[in-house]
Amino acid sequence: MNAPAxxxxxxxLQGGALVVGFSMAGRNALAQTFAPVATDGFTKxxxxxxxxxxxxxxxxxxxxxxxxxxxxxxxxxxxxxxxAAEELDLPLDRxxxxxxxxALTPDQGxxxxxxxxxxGGVEIRHAAATARARLVQRASERLGVPVDAxxxxxxxxxxKAGGPGLAYAELVTDGRLDLKVDPAVNTKDPAxxxxxxxxxxxxxxxxxxxxxxxxxxxxRVPGMVHARVVRxxxxxASLESVDEGSVAxxxxxxxxxxxxxxxxxxxxxxxxxxxxxxxxxxxxxxxEGLPEQDKLWQHVRATKVTKDDLTSxxxxxxxxxxxxxxxxEASYDFAIHTHGSIGPSCAVAELKDGLLTCWTASQMTxxxxxxxxxxxxxxxxxxxxxxxxxxxCYGRNGHEDAAGDAALLxxxxxxxxxxxxxxxxxxxxxxxxxxxxxDLKAGLDADGNVAAWSSQFHVPxxxxxxxxxxxxxxxxxxHETAMAPGNVIQNSALPYAFPNVRTVCHRLASTPFRPSWxxxxxxxxxxxxxxxxxxxxAAAAGADPLEYRLRALxxxxxxxxxxxxxxxxxxxxxxxxxxxxxGDVLRGRGLSYVKYELNRTYxxxxxxxxxxxxxxxxxxxxxxxxxxxxxxxxxxxxRNQLDGNVIQTVSRVLMEEVTFDRGGVTSLDWASYPIIxxxxxxxxxxxxxxxPTEKPWGAGEPSAAIVPAAISNAIFxxxxxxxxxxxxxxxxxxxxxxxx
Amino acid sequence: MAQQMSLDVxxxxxxxxxxxxxxxxxxxxxxxxxxxxxxFGCGLGQCGSCTVHVDGQAVRSCITPxxxxxxxxxxxxxxxxxxxxxxHPVQAAFIAEQAAQCGYCINGMIMQSAALLNETPxxxxxxxxxxxxxxxxxxxxHLRIVRAVQRAAGTx
Ligand code: FES
Ligand code: FES
Numbered sequence: 001m002n003a004p005a006x007x008x009x010x011x012x013l014q015g016g017a018l019v020v021g022f023s024m025a026g027r028n029a030l031a032q033t034f035a036p037v038a039t040d041g042f043t044k045x046x047x048x049x050x051x052x053x054x055x056x057x058x059x060x061x062x063x064x065x066x067x068x069x070x071x072x073x074x075x076x077x078x079x080x081x082x083x084a085a086e087e088l089d090l091p092l093d094r095x096x097x098x099x100x101x102x103a104l105t106p107d108q109g110x111x112x113x114x115x116x117x118x119x120g121g122v123e124i125r126h127a128a129a130t131a132r133a134r135l136v137q138r139a140s141e142r143l144g145v146p147v148d149a150x151x152x153x154x155x156x157x158x159x160k161a162g163g164p165g166l167a168y169a170e171l172v173t174d175g176r177l178d179l180k181v182d183p184a185v186n187t188k189d190p191a192x193x194x195x196x197x198x199x200x201x202x203x204x205x206x207x208x209x210x211x212x213x214x215x216x217x218x219x220r221v222p223g224m225v226h227a228r229v230v231r232x233x234x235x236x237a238s239l240e241s242v243d244e245g246s247v248a249x250x251x252x253x254x255x256x257x258x259x260x261x262x263x264x265x266x267x268x269x270x271x272x273x274x275x276x277x278x279x280x281x282x283x284x285x286x287x288e289g290l291p292e293q294d295k296l297w298q299h300v301r302a303t304k305v306t307k308d309d310l311t312s313x314x315x316x317x318x319x320x321x322x323x324x325x326x327x328x329e330a331s332y333d334f335a336i337h338t339h340g341s342i343g344p345s346c347a348v349a350e351l352k353d354g355l356l357t358c359w360t361a362s363q364m365t366x367x368x369x370x371x372x373x374x375x376x377x378x379x380x381x382x383x384x385x386x387x388x389x390x391x392x393c394y395g396r397n398g399h400e401d402a403a404g405d406a407a408l409l410x411x412x413x414x415x416x417x418x419x420x421x422x423x424x425x426x427x428x429x430x431x432x433x434x435x436x437x438x439d440l441k442a443g444l445d446a447d448g449n450v451a452a453w454s455s456q457f458h459v460p461x462x463x464x465x466x467x468x469x470x471x472x473x474x475x476x477x478x479h480e481t482a483m484a485p486g487n488v489i490q491n492s493a494l495p496y497a498f499p500n501v502r503t504v505c506h507r508l509a510s511t512p513f514r515p516s517w518x519x520x521x522x523x524x525x526x527x528x529x530x531x532x533x534x535x536x537x538a539a540a541a542g543a544d545p546l547e548y549r550l551r552a553l554x555x556x557x558x559x560x561x562x563x564x565x566x567x568x569x570x571x572x573x574x575x576x577x578x579x580x581x582x583g584d585v586l587r588g589r590g591l592s593y594v595k596y597e598l599n600r601t602y603x604x605x606x607x608x609x610x611x612x613x614x615x616x617x618x619x620x621x622x623x624x625x626x627x628x629x630x631x632x633x634x635x636x637x638x639r640n641q642l643d644g645n646v647i648q649t650v651s652r653v654l655m656e657e658v659t660f661d662r663g664g665v666t667s668l669d670w671a672s673y674p675i676i677x678x679x680x681x682x683x684x685x686x687x688x689x690x691x692p693t694e695k696p697w698g699a700g701e702p703s704a705a706i707v708p709a710a711i712s713n714a715i716f717x718x719x720x721x722x723x724x725x726x727x728x729x730x731x732x733x734x735x736x737x738x739x740x
Numbered sequence: 741m742a743q744q745m746s747l748d749v750x751x752x753x754x755x756x757x758x759x760x761x762x763x764x765x766x767x768x769x770x771x772x773x774x775x776x777x778x779x780f781g782c783g784l785g786q787c788g789s790c791t792v793h794v795d796g797q798a799v800r801s802c803i804t805p806x807x808x809x810x811x812x813x814x815x816x817x818x819x820x821x822x823x824x825x826x827x828h829p830v831q832a833a834f835i836a837e838q839a840a841q842c843g844y845c846i847n848g849m850i851m852q853s854a855a856l857l858n859e860t861p862x863x864x865x866x867x868x869x870x871x872x873x874x875x876x877x878x879x880x881x882h883l884r885i886v887r888a889v890q891r892a893a894g895t896x
Contacts, residue, residue, distance in 0.1 A: 073842025211777030
């Protein structure tokens with residue numbers, strides 16, 4: 001996207017493929033909607049069962065793909081184009097992708113859960129294959145050649161025997177096919193793939209590298225003003241008074257907007273808004289509703305449980321524990337984390353003639369549209385969310401909240417408003433990955449095998465719904481009240497065939513901060529506890545950690561990733577800890593494995609660590625990872641994701657923790673919430689197992705799940721000390737070393 | 741009282757009007773001049789995403805008051821470093837290495853690296869990592885970024 005100023009029209013014509021103008025259907029104020037209408041009177045389909053919802057074939061021989069899933073910096077724009085170009089037999093540069101515009105794209109669900117390719121991409125594949133089949137059929141009728149004797153190549157249907165063919169553009173009159181997607185359609189034989197499975201250069205990278213890309217933070221619309229929010233100093237504080245005079249001297253300040261506890265300043269220029277937000281005088285009530293940070297885990301343990309989710313039950317774990325030759329017991333915890341986007345959240349909203357347009361980097365524009373409608377009292381049809389890529393979000397960060405702020409302010413000032421969060425707004429007010437506490441017990445038989453496994457996860461209730469918008473909450477406008485931490489019970493159950501297993505998730509009525517999903521929600525924390533505790537069992541049994549896992553693993557694809565990672569890491573079979581523990585810097589290796597959600601992507605990893613006994617500092621010089629995510633669309637893109645997951649998660653495990661006092665977050669910048677920097681970034685060695693004839697599965701999240709346990713296991717291997725509390729700070733490392 | 745200023749940005753004279761001489765250069769570049777290269781990340785000098793060159797030096801524009809610039813200072817942003825037809829070697833290397841995920845940090849990475857290569861044409865990997873130690877990336881693109889700088893330096 002490189003339009004310097006965005007207009008609805010320029011967004012629509014992005015890619016130059018689809019000949020539609022944009023107009024409002026219905027002119028009277030009550031019936032206004034955002035149903036886009038083509039110049040010839042047709043409405044752009046968005047229903048998920050229509051081919052036209054997903055693609056349009058242009059008169060210029062180009063195709064436009066309409067994707068409800070959006071590129072959050074992971075490269076799926078390119079992958080979607082690859083999938084569609086492959087099915088349509090078009091060169092990649094003749095496919096453009098429009099993403100996440102609620103008026104133009106089907107609702108394919110939020111962009112989370114590593115489902116973009118697996119679900120979104122497959123839907124686009126089916127739409128494209130359905131379109132292709134119809135084009136071939138039409139060509140057959142026009143050319144008088146049987147379907148079987150035709151092929152598609154380079155945007156045209158041609159007789160296999162040679163002779164003139166028909167370009168797609170000649171087979172569709174107006175870009176539309178008016179056809180239902182056939183989910184059972186024959187898709188292309190992977191043996192004939194020319195684009196899928198090949199490393200293709202990403203569409204967006206040249207513009208990003210040349211400074212020509214339009215991020216959400218770059219969007220400017222005519223007449224727009226700038227706002228900054230002024231959040232309460234304590235999460236639950238009430239606004240008592242505002243001294244508007246305190247910002248009167250700042251040129252260009254237009255308005256102080258106050259609604260309930262929502263407070264913001266609006267100015268002609270951005271810097272004036274920044275200054276005014278810092279200078280605005282306001283008094284707030286005292287609020288100290290958070291637990292004390294150093295009593296966090298007692299607080300979690302004491303939180304009311306609203307229900308138990310039994311996520312797996314085999315045999316009788318309690319009885320088997322009683323019979324076991326040996327039992328082990330441990331508790332693991334994973335701190336509260338922030339998403340940590342490098343660019344704070346931003347949105348632009350405009351309310352005009354009863355219609356709200358919101359430019360947003362939201363990962364879930366279709367859901368956000370409904371949230372904004374509920375908050376403003378508009379009908380959902382009167383709200384349009386237009387996706388513009390922002391800074392990477394790694395889950396549900398503050399993008400949606402900034403959109404809520406912008407919508408509220410657009411209504412308050414009657415002009416388009418851009419809201420840019422500050423660094424402190426993002427660190428302080430993005431929803432947080434909730435604290436996770438896990439208690440585990442295992443019983444080993446006389447041979448050291450796991451005979452019984454019983455685990456209890458203390459995690460907030462709720463799933464992956466809509467996270468309540470901060471603006472709606474502060475302003476007392478309608479909003480959701482349920483927590484939406486993500487599907488955090490996933491991977492609490494095990495991928496191993498132990499005879500007696502019971503895994504229970506105690507769902508908590510509350511958690512200190514508004515929760516949401518951070519990348520690999522629950523799967524990361526749960527796999528950490530499972531795979532580290534399993535390593536404790538292996539050590540107790542005196543077994544090699546790889547051999548110990550393979551004993552209880554029946555799944556050939558799981559076995560394959562473990563064997564592959566062992567191969568690239570040069571894994572030496574021996575029990576942990578290592579025999580040699582002399583010297584100040586100790587070295588170790590640790591293994592970890594996940595089958596994502598127990599039904600898709602397989603990942604195995606090996607961490608190498610160095611532990612400095614004097615300082616307690618951990619370094620991870622190298623990390624090896626092997627992954628099978630089924631059919632790979634863009635191998636280079638998958639490798640980029642593996643690097644990213646490993647590096648981000650090493651950062652989470654070694655240093656990250658939201659700090660807070662009784663009122664709110666105190667880690668409000670990068671000095672107080674440090675993340676990994678270049679000198680400490682590990683080398684990442686990756687191995688991909690491509691299975692072109694299998695379904696494509698997600699690659700954006702799964703590999704984060706294996707990182708924490710691999711590091712914990714490697715530290716144990718190096719030192720004999722077990723780290724069970726993320727982050728593994730030098731203080732915790734030193735304490736663990738003292739205890740061994 | 742708004743103050744008129746003349747800046748040399750990407751080889752062109754630009755006239756801007758600022759209400760506050762303390763306005764950080766970042767806001768002038770982004771809001772007054774409509775540039776998209778330098779990015780707002782923290783406003784605190786902590787992340788590097790706002791980096792530009794001032795007289796060839798990598799500078800964090802979020803903490804550089806526009807009035808503090810020397811008269812005639814030459815400001816270069818990512819847009820002015822190279823053009824799509826003639827990318828700077830560091831830009832070409834970032835494309836060749838596919839060194840971006842969301843890309844939000846990439847402005848800072850390229851501007852910092854280009855300044856490094858001006859001073860030290862053949863840095864080794866450790867020197868590159870050290871030179872970029874104050875530039876944050878959350879997507880975990882670090883390894884590709886380092887390879888891209890090595891490629892630009894001809895040391896890959
Ligand atoms: S925005 Fe300037 S250093 Fe972060
Ligand atoms: S590529 Fe996203 S922050 Fe670096």
